[in-house]
Amino acid sequence: MSSGTESEAKFGEYGGQFVPEALMPAIEELTDAYERYVLGNEDGFVDEFRERLADFGGRPLPLQRADRLSERYDTDVYLKREDLLHGGAHKLNNALGQVLLAKYMGKERIIAETGAGQHGTATAMAAAHLDFPCEIYMGERDIVRQRPNVFRMRLNGSEVNPVSAGRGTLKEAISETMRDWAASVETTHYVIGSVVGPHPFPRMVRDFQAVISEEAREQIQRKAGRLPDSVLACAGGGSNTMGTFHHFVPDDEVALYAVEAGGSSLSVDEERGVAPNSASLSTGSDGVLHGARTRILQDRDGQIMESHSVSSGLDYAGVGPELAHLVDTGRVTPVTVDDVSALEAFHRLSQEEGIIPALETAHAFGYLHENHTDLGEVVIVNVSGRGDKDLESVIEETSEREIDGAPAMDVFQGVGR
Amino acid sequence: MSSGTESEAKFGEYGGQFVPEALMPAIEELTDAYERYVLGNEDGFVDEFRERLADFGGRPLPLQRADRLSERYDTDVYLKREDLLHGGAHKLNNALGQVLLAKYMGKERIIAETGAGQHGTATAMAAAHLDFPCEIYMGERDIVRQRPNVFRMRLNGSEVNPVSAGRGTLKEAISETMRDWAASVETTHYVIGSVVGPHPFPRMVRDFQAVISEEAREQIQRKAGRLPDSVLACAGGGSNTMGTFHHFVPDDEVALYAVEAGGSSLSVDEERGVAPNSASLSTGSDGVLHGARTRILQDRDGQIMESHSVSSGLDYAGVGPELAHLVDTGRVTPVTVDDVSALEAFHRLSQEEGIIPALETAHAFGYLHENHTDLGEVVIVNVSGRGDKDLESVIEETSEREIDGAPAMDVFQGVGR
Amino acid sequence: MTGRANSAALAAAFDEGPAFVPYLAAGDPGYDASLRYVEALDRGGADVIELGLPFSEPIAEGPTIQGAVTRALDAGMTPERFFEFVTELDVSAPLVCMTYYNLIYQYGEREGPTPFVERSAAVGIEGFVVPDLPAEEADPLREACDEHGLDLVFIVAPTTRGERLERIREQVSGYLYVQARLGVTGVKADVSDRTSESLDRVADWPVPKAVGFGISTGEQAAEIVAGGADGIIVGSALVDIVAEGDGEETVEERLEATARELKDGTRRGFEQRTPRAERP
Amino acid sequence: MTGRANSAALAAAFDEGPAFVPYLAAGDPGYDASLRYVEALDRGGADVIELGLPFSEPIAEGPTIQGAVTRALDAGMTPERFFEFVTELDVSAPLVCMTYYNLIYQYGEREGPTPFVERSAAVGIEGFVVPDLPAEEADPLREACDEHGLDLVFIVAPTTRGERLERIREQVSGYLYVQARLGVTGVKADVSDRTSESLDRVADWPVPKAVGFGISTGEQAAEIVAGGADGIIVGSALVDIVAEGDGEETVEERLEATARELKDGTRRGFEQRTPRAERP
Ligand SMILES: Cc1ncc(COP(=O)(O)O)c(C=O)c1O
Numbered sequence A, B: 001m002s003s004g005t006e007s008e009a010k011f012g013e014y015g016g017q018f019v020p021e022a023l024m025p026a027i028e029e030l031t032d033a034y035e036r037y038v039l040g041n042e043d044g045f046v047d048e049f050r051e052r053l054a055d056f057g058g059r060p061l062p063l064q065r066a067d068r069l070s071e072r073y074d075t076d077v078y079l080k081r082e083d084l085l086h087g088g089a090h091k092l093n094n095a096l097g098q099v100l101l102a103k104y105m106g107k108e109r110i111i112a113e114t115g116a117g118q119h120g121t122a123t124a125m126a127a128a129h130l131d132f133p134c135e136i137y138m139g140e141r142d143i144v145r146q147r148p149n150v151f152r153m154r155l156n157g158s159e160v161n162p163v164s165a166g167r168g169t170l171k172e173a174i175s176e177t178m179r180d181w182a183a184s185v186e187t188t189h190y191v192i193g194s195v196v197g198p199h200p201f202p203r204m205v206r207d208f209q210a211v212i213s214e215e216a217r218e219q220i221q222r223k224a225g226r227l228p229d230s231v232l233a234c235a236g237g238g239s240n241t242m243g244t245f246h247h248f249v250p251d252d253e254v255a256l257y258a259v260e261a262g263g264s265s266l267s268v269d270e271e272r273g274v275a276p277n278s279a280s281l282s283t284g285s286d287g288v289l290h291g292a293r294t295r296i297l298q299d300r301d302g303q304i305m306e307s308h309s310v311s312s313g314l315d316y317a318g319v320g321p322e323l324a325h326l327v328d329t330g331r332v333t334p335v336t337v338d339d340v341s342a343l344e345a346f347h348r349l350s351q352e353e354g355i356i357p358a359l360e361t362a363h364a365f366g367y368l369h370e371n372h373t374d375l376g377e378v379v380i381v382n383v384s385g386r387g388d389k390d391l392e393s394v395i396e397e398t399s400e401r402e403i404d405g406a407p408a409m410d411v412f413q414g415v416g417r
Numbered sequence C, D: 001m002t003g004r005a006n007s008a009a010l011a012a013a014f015d016e017g018p019a020f021v022p023y024l025a026a027g028d029p030g031y032d033a034s035l036r037y038v039e040a041l042d043r044g045g046a047d048v049i050e051l052g053l054p055f056s057e058p059i060a061e062g063p064t065i066q067g068a069v070t071r072a073l074d075a076g077m078t079p080e081r082f083f084e085f086v087t088e089l090d091v092s093a094p095l096v097c098m099t100y101y102n103l104i105y106q107y108g109e110r111e112g113p114t115p116f117v118e119r120s121a122a123v124g125i126e127g128f129v130v131p132d133l134p135a136e137e138a139d140p141l142r143e144a145c146d147e148h149g150l151d152l153v154f155i156v157a158p159t160t161r162g163e164r165l166e167r168i169r170e171q172v173s174g175y176l177y178v179q180a181r182l183g184v185t186g187v188k189a190d191v192s193d194r195t196s197e198s199l200d201r202v203a204d205w206p207v208p209k210a211v212g213f214g215i216s217t218g219e220q221a222a223e224i225v226a227g228g229a230d231g232i233i234v235g236s237a238l239v240d241i242v243a244e245g246d247g248e249e250t251v252e253e254r255l256e257a258t259a260r261e262l263k264d265g266t267r268r269g270f271e272q273r274t275p276r277a278e279r280p
């Protein structure tokens, strides 16, 4: 569907298939299916995928000029509205693609991991839509942070399996899902939630998400009459980043910014093995995690560190290998935005544009705010998701801090409880 | 924009302008603006409206064939996906239209009432988008039932004013907003949330919402190659109903069903002045409420009754005058679906189609479920909104009852609290 | 100053100088107490009494009168009880019923406002104020009133102009309710600038003009009457007294005293003003 | 039965009949106790010991071994401490280090696996099992192993077939780890049907085949060896004993007894089976 017949497992030094042997046959089967159905449109897979993305997902999605931000920054700011995708984030592009692929492959069961719960809800929706039983692994801590999403998955008929290992976040949930898969590969497809994991996942997820930049590139030329100077997207695992960048990668004049979660600080507590950020591109190093060689947050020994971000969806110690490679080659610039700046941007976008973004998304707007003078005349920011899932976190996190321009939070604490 | 130069204040006997004299000049000014901008496209109002609906709102929205429901009912069921509109319900069509109109009229401030909070959030979003200060009146009881929406309005920069009169629901909020307007007409536009209130609101709101049927009529012909046999939409005040029906009204072969909230019972407690339903079309009678003559829930003396529904958005004692008229003339069939059937439909759609509907919307699917054999071969159901706002209510209401096919609710009670 | 009126009693009320027109909600806070309160106003010098028949959605009222309406409804006030109330009431001032159109429209077995008007006439009501009934929709009620010798009072707002003003002029009888300010009922500290402007606009109408909305003191009453009003209408200030309940002085005592103060204010205002006849 | 091996000790371990290969995580639940526990396995008859170097993301392990890994990490186990541990350990069975690739890759100042292999060789480790390192990515580690005389054990799963099987065959040395069932490590009640099928697929490979995943009793050990395995690998059943802690009998006593039972099982199985040489 996108880039012809690439099927190598690597992006420069990154990528590969570092997984237990028990998973290898599944991964080979998947690679084969990816090449036939996704790259080759066998049995009309791509056509059906596009049709379902349109009818079920609501694509194409608008590229909206943000009038008030444009005025504020004296720059034409365009918003790619992935928040309007069914489910409320870009995640459905991938989840729908993979669940549909599972159907073409004759699988009978879907499993997935989730952090913020957005990939989990997207997968649960896609599984319900295509009539698959589905189980979602989610860290116990994330279950608490993202309660509404847990409920949504259950409503869609999925089981949500709490993962208590480690700190109970995304990293542990991925490990646990891989374990399930190792025991169930023959009947089960593992819908991974970002451009991470062993080949062919990084390429395949990117291809499913590339619809974002395919649309945006065409839309910006129609609306602005030219290509953008800069494209911004927040990066957790990197799926919306890669999706937003993909079709702009060959356009050398377009600067691409992957905005990572700077958390509370960019420095790292080596002793405790804790990174107070999730900026694997900016502060991580080369290593092997969850099936791929890529940039990861690790201590000197190679143990994976606990990451941190105010937004659970960015709270991950790794990043997609292709993105790591594009950073190494200089094509993508990794930048960071900290918790406070993201919260400020969250409130700014909510008040000035009438769009309540996901906290993940807010990071991209934090970067725009701090660096708008360096981004050129036409800027695209990907609104990767909506913030409904984050309301409780925002009340809590905003109350704990001094956030410029936020409405008073105390009025909410009592309301409705 | 839609129906030429109609500008009469009546639909048969219904409609009119039963408002305090202090509001009449505002209503005349609005009528004038409606005729010039909305009907006459003066200054390109309609073009700008359509553009913003597309870019900010995400229109056009899909008409999706519901594969599993179609199979279950042996009928082609199509879903009009208003749940994908920015904000999560059809409400933005109207809110954006009215706030934009306020801008063309040179108003400086926006007020609105809200029940479920969907119209309030839509108005708050539109006001933020178009840079208006905004205040939303909301019953205290609804504030408790719809906490996330209260927070969303505040995040968008709106004030939320609690209304403590009466039972603290939509009816009282409308009365209170009218009082504010009576004191502020010169600078303020009142964005009413449904096809109710004095002329020109019922016509104007219907025109803004008619984009639903404009799209759907074209889409169904493209997809099914014919007009539908039946069109279903839930009816509270009636805005999504009128929007969904409008362009089908001249198609006599298309049956139109307005699905009202049957609540817990269709009988009425005259003594206590309480209707355990919100079925003004099915159980109400001719009267004057909130500026219009229409069908309302009232006791023998003419006092307005407290209505009830599991879904706050349908919980209103009146209904739009045009809808009342279309029912009287036999063009629209009013039907009811009770709380239990709506909850069952909520879970069914969530599990089988991967779409979590608003509880309001679920009523339309309850009717489909109970009467699918009588609805013909091609049926359109309007998915007026998504259910994210209803998660807490659903847990509560489902736990209290025996709901067929619902996931176990007990697991949620502990989660995240 | 005589004007268009069906009710001789109402016409007479404005004939001997500016009228003091108090409002109370019938049945607030209970049936018996309310009877005594209305009678106290009569003793205090009321020229006309506006008696509210409570409706569940009083969209033109501020919080004070909403409170009164809710108390009265909770205490069981209904249209039927209202007519009994009027029958029992022992006052000399003519009574005007203030209510919302749905109650008028629904009353009785036959459709439309006639049964309500008939019954009102039977119990001795002289006219109606219906805040949510615009002149355009008033024909049926107007006709029933004419037939039974009752008046239909209309409200003009500071914003009422042009054609609307004309239509109200055609419909109004008894007196005109001149709304002193925008918004809903409620006590305000000072007299609105817009009052005299509003009065000017209706100066040549063939009915007395009573100004209402926000008046609470004899001082304000005097000022408004001095400015040309033929009467003042006072509601919220009196409802406040009812809401406070008995204290050192009883509600009745305070209502009577406040009525007296307001009536005195209207007299003073009348004396201050250059008689209309002498204007250029 | 000699096969391809760099380590003479490892080769010898499989030479005198089927081998019993227990696994424990080094440092579980603490450094000193763990030393004693591993030594108890040695006394119990271990022919090879797989010693786990804990990694924070043990994606191939079930809950039992995850628990061991977490306890060891919490107690401060690191690669450096692991090498000290091996140095201090007093056992006669050859040691195989089981860990994940990132720890091997990150170790030392130079890039790549060589520093880790050098250090392992220096402390007397004979080989590695790296569950997340596929044959395709194994060249650098394989080369370093060859250079330093260590073996690289690979796992084959019930689903491994065709080309993948070939690539593993080319890479493997020391012994082959035959995974008895799909999934992750953990005790199971019965022997998987797929074991003999898996063994058949690799029957002619030039390395001993040790079967693991889910074995916990002497009975199972006997059955598997009777079915043709050259060894059995037991992890979770032993880790369970560590996790339970001292009771009427100490952990050491129970580990030693269980090891003995498993070793006896392998012997029994060997006796039961028709010698390979006599097969048709
Ligand atoms: C709205 C949103 N944006 C971004 C992300 C980050 O993931 P990725 O980097 O894979 O797009 C998430 C993950 O949950 C998300 O929910």
Ligand SMILES: Cc1ncc(COP(=O)(O)O)c(C=O)c1O
Pocket: B089, B090, B091, B115, B116, B117, B118, B119, B193, B194, B195, B234, B235, B236, B237, B238, B239, B240, B241, B312, B313, B314, B358, B360, B361, B384, B385, B386
């Ligand atoms: C999703 C949804 N559907 C329907 C309604 C009912 O309103 P109306 O009948 O005006 O469409 C509401 C009102 O809040 C709503 O939120």
